Amino acid sequence: MRTGDDEDAPAARSAGELALELGRRVECVVAVRYSRSREHAIRCERLRQIEGGVARVTFDLRLAAFFSSAPDAIVDDLARWLLHGRRSRGAHTRLMAWIDARWAAQAPRTIPAWARRTAGEHHDLEQLFAELRSARGGQALARLDPVPTIGWGRWPTRAPKRGLQLGSYEHERAWVRIHPVLDTQDVPDWFVRFVLFHECLHALVAQNRWDGGAHHGPIFRRLEAAHPDTARADAWQTENTSALVRRVRARFARR
Ligand SMILES: [Zn+2]
CATH class of the missing domain: 3.30.2010 (Zincin-like)
Structure with a gap:
């Protein structure tokens, strides 16, 4: 009705x-x-x-x-x-x-309560975000307005076929989600911090309408390259993606 x-x-x-x-x-x-x-x-x-x-x-x-x-x-x-x-x-x-x-x-959509969980078992997103903002390469994030809601995402309900989306940003609700597969001691702090940085840059670029709607446009790439972990994060991701995918799939195999 x-x-x-x-x-x-x-x-x-x-x-x-x-x-x-x-x-x-x-x-x-x-x-x-x-x-x-x-x-x-x-x-x-x-x-x-x-x-x-x-x-x-x-x-x-x-x-x-x-x-x-x-x-x-x-x-x-x-x-x-x-x-x-x-x-x-x-x-x-x-x-x-x-x-x-x-x-x-249209009724505004709200961010669900589970999405505000920042303290993981191994990594604390709130702490990583604070570190980001005070360290080299991360100062651009001081311009975030509003600061997006940051939290751990939920485990997928279906096994991934190939890749994983390690983080995502939704502009409508200003919401950054980090994939829970990263919340393990096998994933270094600095890598989780970098994924968080990458998604926060999406927020910053979208808020300022830079790059004309391009997903990873020139301004995005320039800001990202200013972070000292860009190269090693790339390398770590290439080396570890299949292990992360296996970790997600293993949850389905156990059922
Ligand atoms: Zn991206």
Whole structure:
């Protein structure tokens, strides 16, 4: 049951219905999927194929789920934006304003209580973070605003196939997670500290909109290279990744 919706809000459209409506407006084939992404409202791939000497354009769209209740005027604007991008000034502005309002209307997600656990069995993330900030290469982290929530992640529920994500940063909730596989005496302090540093740099770069959204862009790489442990962390990771993966898999083998 849904409550709190506007009374005159349009009925929800399925992805297929929206695709047809957009297709009619832009006069080409449009595919729509709704996504649960909280980061991207629109992802659009424009494909151009030549068929029998005629160029055929198709749009492949991933839209935030709230597009299912977009008013007709916004569907019009979306169609104009597909055809003309930012040059569709009025449509672009209205569309972005509507998206901003939809994001703002969503209930903010909160960070679960388990995510705030910093004291591991062998490594204390809070202490490592304090060391980072006062040591060479780590001073850039003084500019973090806000300082992200840092904590140990949870063990995965499925065995990893190949690699592991040793750390992650989520911008929406300003949340840095470190993989629990690193919480062992076999992993040196300085390596855990470096993984933490790497994820905090993601926070810093995202907060300042540096590197234009690139994942490991030039500013990120320059800040990372300023840390004295960069080279040995790289080498340690290369040498030990398979052992870490085995350690995670072993948890599943025991069941
Ligand atoms: Zn990274």
